[in-house]
Amino acid sequence: MNLEELIAELENQISVWNRFNKDNSLTEKIENTQDKINELKKQLSIKVEEEIIKKGDDEYDIVIPTHNDITSGLSSGEFSFLTKIISVSNFSDIDKRSGVDMEAYIYEKVLKQRLEELKAQGVKVPSRNTLKKYMKLFEKITIDGDNFHLMNVINTPNGIAYQFKQSYSGKYFITIPSPMLRELMEGTNDKVIKLYCVIARKLQMNNGFTKFTREYLCKGMAIEPIESNMQYISRLLSILKKLGHIKIKHEWIKVKTDDGVQMQQIIYIRLATYQEWKDTSKK
Numbered sequence: 001m002n003l004e005e006l007i008a009e010l011e012n013q014i015s016v017w018n019r020f021n022k023d024n025s026l027t028e029k030i031e032n033t034q035d036k037i038n039e040l041k042k043q044l045s046i047k048v049e050e051e052i053i054k055k056g057d058d059e060y061d062i063v064i065p066t067h068n069d070i071t072s073g074l075s076s077g078e079f080s081f082l083t084k085i086i087s088v089s090n091f092s093d094i095d096k097r098s099g100v101d102m103e104a105y106i107y108e109k110v111l112k113q114r115l116e117e118l119k120a121q122g123v124k125v126p127s128r129n130t131l132k133k134y135m136k137l138f139e140k141i142t143i144d145g146d147n148f149h150l151m152n153v154i155n156t157p158n159g160i161a162y163q164f165k166q167s168y169s170g171k172y173f174i175t176i177p178s179p180m181l182r183e184l185m186e187g188t189n190d191k192v193i194k195l196y197c198v199i200a201r202k203l204q205m206n207n208g209f210t211k212f213t214r215e216y217l218c219k220g221m222a223i224e225p226i227e228s229n230m231q232y233i234s235r236l237l238s239i240l241k242k243l244g245h246i247k248i249k250h251e252w253i254k255v256k257t258d259d260g261v262q263m264q265q266i267i268y269i270r271l272a273t274y275q276e277w278k279d280t281s282k283k
Helices: 003-019 027-045 076-087 108-120 128-140 178-187 190-203 214-220 227-243 274-281
Strands: 061-065 103-107 151-156 159-165 173-177 210-212 246-257 260-271
Touching (some): 061 178, 076 128, 076 159, 076 190, 128 151, 173 178, 190 210, 227 246, 227 274
Antiparallel strands (some): 151 159
């Protein structure tokens, strides 16, 4: 008997008991059974019976939440770790969830195992103490005026599970092919991962060459747009371009400032297609 069948059977049992409970002698039994049903529904909601995450050489899209409340509220290290957790979590096929808020789930005990696997593959993962700090922060982050939480903690019969909101009102997310994210996780740093997501957020609906300024990218990274940071942004962009994740064109324009006319660099960026990235990675 699967979970759906068990829940249906218990609900039918409650229905029968209710008909014979005029003297309230069955009230406690009904309440206890309803509590059990609620726990089973939680267990069902986090997909206890099915392992949806793809592994090995499978190629699939990973959904990363990019609401401004998240990118501005998390440092590069915190945001990068969020992407790593989601990459190893269980989640629904996005083609079947079009326009519906998507969620990722992972058990606490499974998360620890998969972080060890990532670490063995050369991916940077936080220490145990930092992990606890990050998870508490994810639980506190609220989205869109407290309407959503980035992460919820669910107690289930199989242990603690973490539920991550991947989209909000069907928006505020990006998708990235798993091999491309894997390359960023294994071969770059936290800031490169966050910068890619900040760029992809703007280009998700229109992936032609789009104008960016380094000031805009600094703001998206939640860092001050001073010259040293903007130079660092340029270096990060060079890494993404070299890896084949983005395409870049530059333009210099004259801008009037209090110090006179200065030259400002305008950057035009588009995301590389998956095939373009694959072609680059083969070179």
